[in-house]
């Protein structure tokens with residue numbers, strides 16, 4: 502088998518031939534059919550997240566078939582299509598795990614960061630954190646559901662009952678959340694990089710109420726805003742765009758520093774919160790909901806060998822929707 506490997510931050514991924522690994526207790530061997538390219542992968546590759554196991558195989562939006570299991574694995578059959586998300590392991594014993602907040606587990610391990618991920622022909626995963634994948638989606642279309650979809654879903658829930666919602670950064674997560682929000686009767690206001698008319702047209706094509714530049718004020722005050730772009734300067738911009746009592750949700754794992762801002766834009770009981778990781782309950786809820794909406798993902802497919810190109814395209818904003826790697830393509 503082949504894998505795309507990161508040896509050190511700042512380097513290009515290197516194609517490596519490896520032996521197909523053997524599943525350990527509770528693990529399944531997954532023959533990867535598609536793996537989404539998430540902005541978090543860029544943060545790992547660029548060294549903005551500093552806790553990676555190195556060398557590491559990135560990728561945590563994995564769709565594939567179970568190729569081998571151990572005797573203890575009962576949740577999935579050989580040949581069944583499953584998804585492997587970012588949350589790869591939790592301890593089950595810490596305060597957060599016992600309180601139902603496994604997304605905050607002190608001993609959590611994450612796929613493609615601490616555990617080799619899906620930029621490979623095969624990967625191992627702990628079956629307790631995997632999900633069955635609905636037949637409504639092709640492998641490539643399903644892949645972005647595993648993180649852009651899951652984190653998007655969690656961030657939308659953090660926005661509460663908001664009706665008018667601003668999305669800052671209209672990439673993989675936002676294009677899924679826009680569909681979920683419309684299904685729930687909410688209005689979406691899409692904010693893109695200044696002058697990115699392609700992304701604004703893409704957003705309008707998904708039925709948003711308004712699309713414009715991130716520096717613009719929305720035509721009406723927002724009930725909530727969700728920030729997907731890793732740009733700290735968007736925090737004060739979003740606070741200015743939400744009404745008193747509104748919520749600003751930071752949905753990414755990393756952001757550039759947030760510039761100082763006057764207290765008056767937070768005052769008025771505005772709330773500023775972040776979203777961290779996912780719980781297995783988030784995954785079960787969202788993956789049951791997605792085919793009912795139905796959420797349709799826009800994907801650009803790359804062969805596994807072109808992982809560096811896919812990362813470059815994501816970094817440069819040259820994509821609409823999500824990049825997906827296809828091993829064996």
Ligand SMILES: [Zn+2]
Pocket residue numbers: 591592593594595596597598599605606607608609
């Ligand atoms: Zn824990």
Ligand SMILES: [Zn+2]
Pocket residue numbers: 539540541542561587648649
């Ligand atoms: Zn992700």
